[in-house]
Amino acid sequence: MQNIILHTNIGTDGILHLDLPIEMPNTEVEVKLTVKPTNNHFPITNLEDGLGCLKYRGKAKSLEEIEQGIIEATKQKWFNENKK
Numbered sequence: 539m540q541n542i543i544l545h546t547n548i549g550t551d552g553i554l555h556l557d558l559p560i561e562m563p564n565t566e567v568e569v570k571l572t573v574k575p576t577n578n579h580f581p582i583t584n585l586e587d588g589l590g591c592l593k594y595r596g597k598a599k600s601l602e603e604i605e606q607g608i609i610e611a612t613k614q615k616w617f618n619e620n621k622k
Contacts, residue, residue, distance in 0.1 A: 544556070
């Protein structure tokens with residue numbers, strides 16, 4: 539058995555191409571392949587992928603309204619957790 543580790547790039551077509559010279563010509567082999575990102579902690583997404591999870595359907599909020607909402611939610615969560 540031989541373990542081979544490659545660092546390669548998947549093209550914009552989303553297809554991984556592998557050319558591996560193996561020293562066993564004309565032999566049937568079992569190949570196991572594990573693919574993992576090397577530098578991305580999150581999958582690549584676009585804006586449309588995330589918009590579907592938004593529930594808010596009203597008028598757009600201003601930056602001040604958003605910041606105030608964050609402050610209020612943080613205070614409520616902090617006070618509720620520390621009362622226990």
